[in-house]
Amino acid sequence: MEQMNNKNKATSGSDGLEKFGLAIATIVGITSIVAWTGLRKIKIKSEEFICLFPTILFSLFLISYSDYAYLRWLKKILPTYFTKNVVLFLRTIPKVWHFSILIIFTLYTIGILLGFKAYFRRRKLQKDLDTTGLTNAQGQMPKVISEVEIDENRSKVLVTAKGIGCDRFEAKKGDLQSSFGRIIESIKVLSDQTTLEILMCKNALRKILTYHEAETALKNPYNFLIGESANGILVADIRELPHLLIAGSTGGGKSVFFRQFFMSLLKYSSHLQVYLIDLKLGIEVKEFGQIPNVRIAKDEMEAVQLLQAIRDEMHKRFIFMEKIGIKKIDPKLHKRDLIVVGIDEASVLFGKTTVSKAKSELVARARELTDEIAKLARAAGIHLVIATQKPLKESLDTKTLENLTGRMIFQMSTITGSVSALGNKKAYALPEIQGRAIWAGGNKYIEVQTPFLSETQFDEECKELAAKMKEDGLKNFQPMIEYKAPKTEGTNPVVSMAVSSSEATT
Ligand SMILES: Nc1ncnc2c1ncn2[C@@H]1O[C@H](COP(=O)(O)OP(=O)(O)O)[C@@H](O)[C@H]1O
Ligand SMILES: [Mg+2]
Numbered sequence: 001m002e003q004m005n006n007k008n009k010a011t012s013g014s015d016g017l018e019k020f021g022l023a024i025a026t027i028v029g030i031t032s033i034v035a036w037t038g039l040r041k042i043k044i045k046s047e048e049f050i051c052l053f054p055t056i057l058f059s060l061f062l063i064s065y066s067d068y069a070y071l072r073w074l075k076k077i078l079p080t081y082f083t084k085n086v087v088l089f090l091r092t093i094p095k096v097w098h099f100s101i102l103i104i105f106t107l108y109t110i111g112i113l114l115g116f117k118a119y120f121r122r123r124k125l126q127k128d129l130d131t132t133g134l135t136n137a138q139g140q141m142p143k144v145i146s147e148v149e150i151d152e153n154r155s156k157v158l159v160t161a162k163g164i165g166c167d168r169f170e171a172k173k174g175d176l177q178s179s180f181g182r183i184i185e186s187i188k189v190l191s192d193q194t195t196l197e198i199l200m201c202k203n204a205l206r207k208i209l210t211y212h213e214a215e216t217a218l219k220n221p222y223n224f225l226i227g228e229s230a231n232g233i234l235v236a237d238i239r240e241l242p243h244l245l246i247a248g249s250t251g252g253g254k255s256v257f258f259r260q261f262f263m264s265l266l267k268y269s270s271h272l273q274v275y276l277i278d279l280k281l282g283i284e285v286k287e288f289g290q291i292p293n294v295r296i297a298k299d300e301m302e303a304v305q306l307l308q309a310i311r312d313e314m315h316k317r318f319i320f321m322e323k324i325g326i327k328k329i330d331p332k333l334h335k336r337d338l339i340v341v342g343i344d345e346a347s348v349l350f351g352k353t354t355v356s357k358a359k360s361e362l363v364a365r366a367r368e369l370t371d372e373i374a375k376l377a378r379a380a381g382i383h384l385v386i387a388t389q390k391p392l393k394e395s396l397d398t399k400t401l402e403n404l405t406g407r408m409i410f411q412m413s414t415i416t417g418s419v420s421a422l423g424n425k426k427a428y429a430l431p432e433i434q435g436r437a438i439w440a441g442g443n444k445y446i447e448v449q450t451p452f453l454s455e456t457q458f459d460e461e462c463k464e465l466a467a468k469m470k471e472d473g474l475k476n477f478q479p480m481i482e483y484k485a486p487k488t489e490g491t492n493p494v495v496s497m498a499v500s501s502s503e504a505t506t
Contacts, residue, residue, distance in 0.1 A: 034119070035111030041118055041149075042110075045424075047443055056106060064099040121147060125157055128179040132172050136163030145195070150429060151447060153230035154185070154201040161196050165189075169196060185431045199431065203230045207433050211260050211453035221269035222338060224261050226408070226439050227448030234448065236441065238265065238340060241406035242378035246387035247421045248410025253435040253450055254387045255284050257408060258344050260453040261385065263461055265340060266291060270475035273337045275310065277303045279348040287462035292474045293337075295483075300362045302484065303349055307369035309483035310341055310382060314373060317380035329381035335477040339382040341373070346388040347395035367397050374403035390417050407440040408450070 043049060063070045068091050075082040090098075126144045135141050142161035149155045157180075161169070169176070169187045177184050182200035189196055209228045217233040218225060226234040238244070244261075246254045262274055262285075274294045278285050288294045297306045317329060317336060324334075331338045343349060350367050352360070374384055386404060388395050390412075409427040412418040418427035426438045426445050435450045453461070 031108075031112055034115035035108050036115070037118060038111035038114030038116070039107065041114050043149075045443055050443065057103070060102045060106060061099060064095050064102055068098075118147070125180070128181075129159070129176075131179050132175040134161075134164055134168060134172060136161075138163070142196070150426065151445065153203060153447065154199065156429070157198045157200065158190075159196045159198060160194055162194055166196060169198070199429075201230075205230065205436070205447065205449045207449065208435065209233075209449045209451050211263070211451040211457065214451040215264070218264055218268050222265065222272070223268065224264040225451050226446075227435075227437065227450040229439075229446045229448045234439065234446070236406065238383050239338070239381075241383065241441075243374055243384040243404045244386070244406040244408065245391060245401070245404035245421070246385065246408045246410075247389065247391050247412075247417075248427065248437065249413045249417070250389060251434065252410030253437065253452075254389075254410060255344055256435065256453060257410075257437070257450050258342060258385070258387050259285065259288075259458055260451050262288065262294075262340070262342060263453060263458065263465075266294070267461070267465060269338070271331050271337045271477055273339045273476065273478075273480055275306055275339070275341045275481070277306065277341070277343040277349060279303065279345060284344055285342075287459050290462060290466040292466070292469055293476060293480065295480060297483075300349065300359060300366070303343075304362050304365050304369070306483045307341075307366060307373065309481045310339065310377075311369050311372055313339065313481055314377050314380045314382055317382075318376075321379070328379045331381055331477070336381055337476050337478050339481075340385060341382070342385040342387075343370075344387045346386045347390075350395050350397075352394060367400070371397050371400045374400045391421050405441075408437050409440065410435075410437045 044053075068087075071082065071087050071090055075084075075087055122144050125147060129144060130141055140162065142159045142164055145158040145160055147155050147157050166187055166189050173184055173187070176198070180200060182202060183204040184198060184200050185204065186199045187196060188199075205228060211225075214225045214228065214233055217235050219235075220237070222238050223235045224238060226236055228234075246257055246261075248254055262276070265272060266274060266288075272293060274288070274291075275297070276285050276288060276294065277297045279299065285296060289296055295306070297303045320334075320336075321327070321329065326334070329336050350363060350370070352363065370384070370386075373382065377383065384404070386396070386400075391401055391404075393401075407421060409418070409421045411430040411432060412421065412427040415425050415428045418425050418429075421427060422438060422440055422445065424445070426447075430436050430438065430447070433449070435452055437448055437450055439446045439448050
């Protein structure tokens with residue numbers, strides 16, 4: 001009898017152990033899933049992460065290598081678990097193990113916190129969605145799958161909505177907005193046809209920002225307008241970029257941005273020389289031609305001659321810099337004009353061509369010169385602004401691209417286009433609003449509405465500026481660079497090569 005009792009006790013003991021083990025495994029399993037969901041939400045490229053992560057690592061390192069001081073704290077806080085023996089045992093474990101375990105523990109805790117935050121956020125969104133009363137024919141409500149934060153201002157909510165079409169969501173847009181407390185910018189069906197993407201933002205950017213409204217933010221020379229973000233109008237200094245890439249699908253607003261960019265520079269800066277390359281025969285920027293410190297190259301030949309002349313000026317400036325022992329030109333201090341070279345539709349200039357040998361030689365030369373300027377010109381007070389649809393290697397050398405650190409990317413029709421321009425999908429995810437773009441400087445990606453300068457306003461501005469400059473006189477330190485080589489003889493081998501080969505083709 002006693003034996004049986006003992007046996008029963010033993011089985012119920014092992015049963016209890018099994019249940020305990022199962023409970024622990026379930027808790028570990030669930031918390032791991034939550035932690036993993038949370039950890040996936042961390043944006044490793046964000047400024048917060050870049051600052052916080054090393055700080056946490058360093059703190060953990062200090063804690064684990066501080067002669068086990070943290071074990072003493074644990075003993076004080078949790079004396080029941082961290083008894084003298086436990087602490088003595090833990091002290092025998094090498095410090096590197098302590099460090100690794102602390103990292104895992106911290107990540108786990110952060111993951112769980114973020115995971116729960118995402119879970120409660122999803123529940124709230126689900127409740128908000130339910131209040132709109134959207135149901136399919138069987139009375140089923142749409143289900144929130146997740147929310148993906150795009151930036152501080154906007155996020156997209158993914159919803160499964162079997163039997164509820166996008167048009168019904170569109171019809172309830174007002175209800176959805178008041179329920180979510182956000183502005184809904186767009187609702188679209190994803191390719192699986194059952195998932196809907198609701199793009200929301202806290203502050204809607206306006207759909208049009210006129211150049212005149214934005215212009216009031218321009219206060220300093222060599223500054224230009226980026227556009228209006230959720231936090232107001234942004235401006236930047238071309239000297240700090242030092243080169244700018246403008247990209248995006250056709251019709252997004254590249255040429256308008258290009259024009260207003262140069263308008264701002266020319267209007268508010270003296271001691272500036274602008275050289276534009278527009279191979280659409282200069283039509284888009286023609287009006288700039290009347291301004292005395294602007295030159296426009298309209299064909300490949302002129303473009304190469306111009307780039308060559310800019311390269312020569314750059315080398316002259318290097319010699320000057322070496323002579324007086326400086327590392328960087330300050331226009332005012334060193335009496336050298338700031339030079340900005342703009343290329344619109346760069347793929348026309350740099351794109352591979354099979355038209356003729358002479359033309360492909362010009363393309364190769366243009367690429368070489370641009371690469372050299374992009375790499376070195378910053379210190380010499382020479383900056384590049386390049387606009388192109390897709391920054392792919394067919395139209396721009398990778399090395400040149402790496403040096404175009406300021407980026408204004410309008411909507412891209414493909415994910416690969418967005419990734420090649422920004423390293424992420426943000427330009428693909430942009431709403432289809434003309435003039436809407438992602439401004440990338442450093443690690444930040446900011447959605448902006450770029451200033452709109454209509455063609456008539458642009459013409460008027462150019463006329464006014466030209467008249468004003470005529471009245472006041474051009475305030476430059478140096479004469480404009482003359483780059484059009486005489487057609488008959490050329491001392492420069494490349495120019496003469498290009499001239500003779502072009503003459504040969506005509
Ligand atoms: N910032 C803007 N705000 C509003 N509309 C714009 C803006 N930029 C461009 N647009 C509109 O989009 C059209 C195409 O712009 P454009 O600059 O020529 O595009 P891209 O050079 O990228 O092909 C313009 O004619 C204009 O109507
Ligand atoms: Mg264009």
